[in-house]
Amino acid sequence: MITIRQLVEEGTKQLKAANIDEAQTHGELIAAFVLNKSRTYITAFGGNIVFEKDERLFRQILEEKLKGRPLAHIIGTTEFYGRIFNVSPTVLIPRPETEELIEQAVKHLTIKQPQNILDLCTGSGCVAITLAFLFHSAAVVSADISKEALAVALKNAQNLNVAKRINFVQSDLFEKIENRFDFIVSNPPYIPSEVIATLSPEVRREPKLALDGGATGLEVIERIVKDAPKYLNPRGTLALEIGYDQAAKAVKLFKPRNWHKPVIGKDISGVERFVFAQRK
Numbered sequence: 001m002i003t004i005r006q007l008v009e010e011g012t013k014q015l016k017a018a019n020i021d022e023a024q025t026h027g028e029l030i031a032a033f034v035l036n037k038s039r040t041y042i043t044a045f046g047g048n049i050v051f052e053k054d055e056r057l058f059r060q061i062l063e064e065k066l067k068g069r070p071l072a073h074i075i076g077t078t079e080f081y082g083r084i085f086n087v088s089p090t091v092l093i094p095r096p097e098t099e100e101l102i103e104q105a106v107k108h109l110t111i112k113q114p115q116n117i118l119d120l121c122t123g124s125g126c127v128a129i130t131l132a133f134l135f136h137s138a139a140v141v142s143a144d145i146s147k148e149a150l151a152v153a154l155k156n157a158q159n160l161n162v163a164k165r166i167n168f169v170q171s172d173l174f175e176k177i178e179n180r181f182d183f184i185v186s187n188p189p190y191i192p193s194e195v196i197a198t199l200s201p202e203v204r205r206e207p208k209l210a211l212d213g214g215a216t217g218l219e220v221i222e223r224i225v226k227d228a229p230k231y232l233n234p235r236g237t238l239a240l241e242i243g244y245d246q247a248a249k250a251v252k253l254f255k256p257r258n259w260h261k262p263v264i265g266k267d268i269s270g271v272e273r274f275v276f277a278q279r280k
């Protein structure tokens, strides 16, 4: 017989030995998934005995995690803005920074109740779907170049009952976009191509298309900033997530003839991570 705490401790030890980041967090998250409880429950009720079948499942998932697979890929879901999203190896696993992108972008909107919203580079659809919940009367377009990513995004919208309000479009950035919007948001690929090989094995398992921002890292961002004025209503907002060292260069892409002065936003770790700008 083994308790929750003993199981988590054992898992944590093995994950640490394998140099897996946030070993304890992952040990707790695996236990939470297996027991279908919250992480708080896992720490509060660590003395409870674990059924043998749950212990077996814990060990199976741990085995996969020790091979370097992201937990979200093993269990097939992750949490974003308080909702559960399906993920697959064809989409980026939604990150906490992107929750902050949404939170800060909403504060920067000049059109406070946007009627039409475009999420470019939608991946799992986490941003588009969260915005559909935040703005009940808005029509949302969710666009990605990847058909596989759009299938995951549609499934997530169906699971969360907002599919009717979101139009999914396969498009190379704005190529197939027709309307104008009050709000365009994007977490595009922004890692310089040559840096990708140096990332952790877990991140390298995510789709290259979701990471690769070209030689400078800014190639996709540059295209978005250049074309966005044609797709934004006057006073409409563009909100972008960017790489940790790209703020100064990203801000320079906004031409004063089209844009009011862009504002840089920092994430919770103090990193300049977002740019917000209003179309003139």
Ligand SMILES: C[S@@+](CC[C@H](N)C(=O)[O-])C[C@H]1O[C@@H](n2cnc3c(N)ncnc32)[C@H](O)[C@@H]1O
Pocket: 091, 092, 093, 094, 095, 098, 120, 121, 122, 123, 124, 125, 126, 127, 143, 144, 145, 146, 149, 171, 172, 173, 187, 188, 189, 190, 209, 210, 211, 220
């Ligand atoms: C960093 S991921 C962001 C996914 C999701 N929005 C999120 O925040 O978790 C970038 C996404 O951009 C998509 N993408 C890459 N190049 C693109 C392009 N030229 N046009 C449209 N989407 C593109 C990728 O398929 C990927 O889903």
